[in-house]
Amino acid sequence: MAQIAQETGVSITTVSKVLNNMPGVGNQTRERIQKVVERYDYVQNHAARHLRKGQSGLIDLVLMRLEGGYDVGIMHGIQDALKQSGHRLVVFATNEDESTERLWLRRLLDQSTDGVLLLLPYEQVGITDALLAQHIPFVAIGDRNEPTTAFPTIGSTIWLGGYTATEYLISLGHRRIGIITGPLHLMTSRARLAAYREAHERAGIPVDPALICEGNYLLGDGIQQTHSLLDLSDPPTAIFTGNDAQATGVYQALYQRNISIPDGISVIGFDDVMYTAQMAPPLTTIRQPLMEMGKMATHMLLNLINGQPLDSNHIELSTSLVIRNSCARPRNGSL
Amino acid sequence: MAQIAQETGVSITTVSKVLNNMPGVGNQTRERIQKVVERYDYVQNHAARHLRKGQSGLIDLVLMRLEGGYDVGIMHGIQDALKQSGHRLVVFATNEDESTERLWLRRLLDQSTDGVLLLLPYEQVGITDALLAQHIPFVAIGDRNEPTTAFPTIGSTIWLGGYTATEYLISLGHRRIGIITGPLHLMTSRARLAAYREAHERAGIPVDPALICEGNYLLGDGIQQTHSLLDLSDPPTAIFTGNDAQATGVYQALYQRNISIPDGISVIGFDDVMYTAQMAPPLTTIRQPLMEMGKMATHMLLNLINGQPLDSNHIELSTSLVIRNSCARPRNGSL
Numbered sequence: 001m002a003q004i005a006q007e008t009g010v011s012i013t014t015v016s017k018v019l020n021n022m023p024g025v026g027n028q029t030r031e032r033i034q035k036v037v038e039r040y041d042y043v044q045n046h047a048a049r050h051l052r053k054g055q056s057g058l059i060d061l062v063l064m065r066l067e068g069g070y071d072v073g074i075m076h077g078i079q080d081a082l083k084q085s086g087h088r089l090v091v092f093a094t095n096e097d098e099s100t101e102r103l104w105l106r107r108l109l110d111q112s113t114d115g116v117l118l119l120l121p122y123e124q125v126g127i128t129d130a131l132l133a134q135h136i137p138f139v140a141i142g143d144r145n146e147p148t149t150a151f152p153t154i155g156s157t158i159w160l161g162g163y164t165a166t167e168y169l170i171s172l173g174h175r176r177i178g179i180i181t182g183p184l185h186l187m188t189s190r191a192r193l194a195a196y197r198e199a200h201e202r203a204g205i206p207v208d209p210a211l212i213c214e215g216n217y218l219l220g221d222g223i224q225q226t227h228s229l230l231d232l233s234d235p236p237t238a239i240f241t242g243n244d245a246q247a248t249g250v251y252q253a254l255y256q257r258n259i260s261i262p263d264g265i266s267v268i269g270f271d272d273v274m275y276t277a278q279m280a281p282p283l284t285t286i287r288q289p290l291m292e293m294g295k296m297a298t299h300m301l302l303n304l305i306n307g308q309p310l311d312s313n314h315i316e317l318s319t320s321l322v323i324r325n326s327c328a329r330p331r332n333g334s335l
Numbered sequence: 336m337a338q339i340a341q342e343t344g345v346s347i348t349t350v351s352k353v354l355n356n357m358p359g360v361g362n363q364t365r366e367r368i369q370k371v372v373e374r375y376d377y378v379q380n381h382a383a384r385h386l387r388k389g390q391s392g393l394i395d396l397v398l399m400r401l402e403g404g405y406d407v408g409i410m411h412g413i414q415d416a417l418k419q420s421g422h423r424l425v426v427f428a429t430n431e432d433e434s435t436e437r438l439w440l441r442r443l444l445d446q447s448t449d450g451v452l453l454l455l456p457y458e459q460v461g462i463t464d465a466l467l468a469q470h471i472p473f474v475a476i477g478d479r480n481e482p483t484t485a486f487p488t489i490g491s492t493i494w495l496g497g498y499t500a501t502e503y504l505i506s507l508g509h510r511r512i513g514i515i516t517g518p519l520h521l522m523t524s525r526a527r528l529a530a531y532r533e534a535h536e537r538a539g540i541p542v543d544p545a546l547i548c549e550g551n552y553l554l555g556d557g558i559q560q561t562h563s564l565l566d567l568s569d570p571p572t573a574i575f576t577g578n579d580a581q582a583t584g585v586y587q588a589l590y591q592r593n594i595s596i597p598d599g600i601s602v603i604g605f606d607d608v609m610y611t612a613q614m615a616p617p618l619t620t621i622r623q624p625l626m627e628m629g630k631m632a633t634h635m636l637l638n639l640i641n642g643q644p645l646d647s648n649h650i651e652l653s654t655s656l657v658i659r660n661s662c663a664r665p666r667n668g669s670l
Contacts, residue, residue, distance in 0.1 A: 057446055058393075058425070068403030068609055075401055079428055086442065088425045092394070092413055100418070107421065113391055197536070219613055246615040256614040274403055278554055278583040280590040280615055288467055 001088075040117050041183060043115060056112040059301065060090045062104055062127070063119035069273030074119060077294025087114065098124045105130055115301045117141060121186050128321045135329050137304035142274050143188040147300035152304070153314050154297045158188045161319030162195030162240075167269050168284075168321055169238045169267050170203045170279040173221060173329045174266065178229040178236035182217045189214075192242055192270070211236055215246055222249015223256075230257060238266035244273045247283055247326075262328035282324035289317045339371050394427045394636065396440055397462070398454035404579060404608035405625060409454060409476060412629025416560040420637050422449065424605045433459045440465055450636045451475060456521050467578035472639035474632045477623075478523040487596035487639070488525045489632045493523045496621040496654030497530030497575075500603050503619075503656055505538045506666045509601065513564040513571035515581050517552045524549075527577055527605070546571055550581055557584015558591075565592060579608045582618055582661075597663035607657050617659035624652045 001019070005012045010029060017025050018033045025033075061078060065070050075091075082089055090113070094101040102125045108116070109130065116131060116138035128151060131138045140153040169177050179196050182189035193212065200207045210232055215221025222241060226249065229236055241247040247269030254261055261267055261281055269276060272287035296317065302312055336354070340347045345364060352360050353368045360368075396413060398406050410426075425448070437460045443451070444465065451466060451473035456502040458488055463486060466473045504512050509609055514531050517524035527546065535542045543566055550556025557576060561584065576582040582604030589596055594623040596602055596616055604611060607622035631652070635645055 037346055046585070058423075060423075066407050066414070068407040072401050072403040075426075076428075079401070079426075083438065088393075088395075088427070088442065088446065090423045091410075091414075091426045092423070093411075107423070240473065241472065248610070251615045252613055252617070274608055275583070278580075280586045282587070 004033065004036050008036050010261065012319065019060050019201050020291060025131075026155070029137075040046060041101060055114050056303075057087055058113050059087045059115050059298070060092065060108060060113045061117045061118065062092050062094060062108075064094055064096055064121065065210075066093045067245065069275070070142070070271050070288075071119060073271075073273055073288075073290030074294035074297075077291040077296075078117065078298050080291070081295045081298035081302070087302075094120070101125045101127065108136075109134060115139075115305045117297055117301060121188075137301060139301045139304070140300075141293055141297045143186055147314075149313050150323065151301050151313070152310055154293055154300065154317070155188070156288045156293060156317045157319045158316075159191040159195045161270065161288070162192035163199050163241050164319070164321050165286050166196045166199035167203075168323075169212045169240065170199060170205065170268060172238075172266065172327060174236075175205055175237040176208065176211060176236045176238075177250065177331075178211045178213065178225075178239040179214045179227045180215045180221060180239065180250070181223075182242040184278070189242060196240065215242060217243050219245045219249040219252070222246035223253045224249075224264075226253035227257075228248045238268070240268050240270075242270055243269045244269040244276050244283065244285055247276075247285065248279065251279060261326050262332070266327040266330070268327055276322075277324065279326075281326050283325045284286075284324045285322050287320045287322045292317055292319060306321070343371050362527060377403045390449050390640075391423050392422055393600060394422045394450050395443060395448045395634070396454065397427050397443075398453045399431055399456065400428055401426075401428045402580065403493065404610070405477075405623075406454060406491050407604050408606075408608055408625030409629035409632075412626035412631075413452065413633045414629075415626070416630045416633035416637070420554055420633075422637075424525075429455070435644060436462065437459045443471075445642070450474075450640045452632055472636060474602065474636045474639070476628055476632045478517075478521055479493050481522060482649075484648050485634050486648070487645055489628055489635065489652070490494060490523070490649070491628060491652045493653045494526040494530045495539050496526035496605060499533050499654070499656050500575050500605070500621050501531045501534035502538075502573065502635065503658075504511045504601060504662065505534060505540065507573075507601065507662060509542065509571075509573040510540055510665075511546060511569065511571045512574075513546045513548065513560075513574040515556060515560045515574065515585070517550060517577040519549050524577060531575065531606070541570075550577060552580060554580045554584040554587070557581035557586075558588045559584075561565045561585045561588035562592075565594075570599070573603070573662065574606075575603050577605055579604040579606045579611050579618065580612075582620065583614065586614060596661050598666070601662040601665070603662055611657075612659065614661075614665040616661050619659045619662045620657050622655045622657045624654075629651055 001012050014025055015033055018030050040126050052167045063302055092104050105125055105127055116136060118140040121143040142155055144153060158295055161300045181193050184190055213225035215225055239250050247267055250267050254265060259265055269285035272285045276283040276285050303310060336347050336350045349360055350368055353365050426438050440460055440462055451471060453473055453475040477490055479488060516528050519525055528651055532542055538669040548560035574585050582602055585602050587648045589600060594600055604618050604620035609621045611618040611620050
């Protein structure tokens with residue numbers, strides 16, 4: 001204001017009056033000030049500036065649950081990618097509740113966003129359809145219910161990860177490997193199970209259906225299904241879980257039964273979330289490159305927002321085996 | 336647009352031209368359409384609507400680190416409180432990096448926000464001063480460097496928590512209790528240590544300075560300082576940590592040395608983050624009501640935004656002892 005006042009030769013009060021559309025300034029003076037103001041591209045805030053360009057300066061992340069594992073890993077990558085772009089990240093968790101999901105969607109359509117990152121394996125109120133209809137750019141990250149090319153998705157090589165995990169346990173001498181899956185209506189849960197079967201087949205080991213337990217990617221499944229597996233007349237010597245939260249549940253159940261890891265039973269997880277190295281013993285797991293997935297999804301979204309074409313509508317980053325201390329040869333195993 | 340076209344008796348194209356400030360429409364028609372538009376309170380999006388009222392519809396959360404523990408607990412409470420208010424939550428992590436902190440502050444002042452939640456124990460670039468100068472409402476949550484009444488803060492009864500933890504270990508028969516603190520330039524780290532001393536004094540037990548280790552609230556401190564404590568000629572029989580991340584570090588170090596919990600050494604943490612119940616053994620800890628803290632801070636902020644007075648500028652919610660399985664009597668302890 002001081003600069004504008006100086007340049008136009010009026011008082012700061014006069015400039016303020018013009019900026020706030022208050023009376024008491026002659027038309028000529030008002031016009032003169034407004035011209036300088038326009039040259040300075042004076043806008044009260046960035047929101048207004050974005051609005052002119054039809055942009056809000058916001059990217060929305062919608063996720064199912066704030067759990068502090070998988071989600072936080074991906075958020076680290078998103079934050080990192082947004083450092084340069086100048087966008088702010090709006091975060092919303094639906095908590096798998098249909099009405100909350102609807103609330104988010106209504107608010108998003110009603111308010112404004114430049115683009116959306118979806119961290120929802122499945123949706124209940126047609127979010128992707130609504131985003132497509134409204135031409136709001138979006139990228140889906142991670143597990144999806146069904147494969148699609150209708151919109152950009154980024155994931156990791158889940159099947160290969162499941163294969164690597166099972167093969168590793170087999171290589172240690174395990175022949176009875178329990179598996180605790182995610183919900184089997186999810187593609188990526190089925191991919192892990194298919195890979196588990198494939199690794200068995202390749203090694204010439206028959207799969208006992210009693211060793212396959214369906215869970216929901218929650219700690220609680222890990223506890224409950226481990227107890228079921230241990231109650232079998234011929235219990236497994238190793239357990240492979242769909243994610244690290246389930247693996248911590250397995251730890252919990254084994255602790256309750258006073259069975260040591262890995263001497264009593266081997267455990268292998270999936271994801272490599274932040275706390276896996278801190279578990280006792282540190283968890284051997286299949287790493288999903290969460291940070292890189294978040295980063296790449298954000299770059300894809302920013303390209304879409306800027307009207308640039310994507311190289312590919314679906315990208316999978318590579319999973320890898322992280323060997324720590326939760327797997328060993330079975331007690332009576334032979335190689 | 337169709338509705339406006341019908342009501343004013345013009346084509347949709349004409350309405351569109353007026354809405355987008357394009358030429359080719361007579362002044363009279365333009366005015367007529369604009370009146371109807373105004374009546375419909377037609378705005379392209381909520382951002383514009385907020386802008387008119389001088390509101391962005393956004394609340395900013397700035398935090399030091401996205402760790403998946405303490406921070407996620409508080410975010411749950413914030414999200415819950417914002418469900419009703421209609422605000423969206425913008426999240427930003429500074430990662431304790433001065434230039435990133437500066438970037439956030441510049442972006443915040445340049446863009447727009449209705450209010451800020453600070454989850455920063457200390458700041459490097461004068462964030463609170465800048466927010467106060469710009470009259471941006473804000474509430475600080477949790478640990479702060481120094482006590483202040485210059486702006487609203489919400490915390491928990493840290494000193495009492497530290498006292499309760501130490502007293503509990505003493506009641507189990509421990510006489511040599513190691514403590515791994517947070518950085519001692521932080522008020523709340525000093526509060527835990529002061530409470531530890533107080534509980535000792537009250538029980539008539541002298542404090543051995545060799546048992547006091549300063550850390551940085553990180554897992555790594557927990558590991559490192561546990562090894563230092565165990566290398567003492569007269570090592571502790573119990574360890575009290577400044578937060579749960581440090582406690583998981585203690586678990587890790589004890590696992591490396593093949594010392595069992597709680598038979599070999601008792602461990603008590605602080606915070607009660609989501610994963611504590613999942614640790615093996617489940618961690619006994621001092622609970623901070625993280626969700627409630629996030630919720631109450633948000634309610635305070637919304638009151639400030641709406642120009643309502645606060646009942647108090649500083650509120651502390653109560654900590655509590657959560658007894659699980661990581662503490663027991665010392666091996667040679669006498670009661």
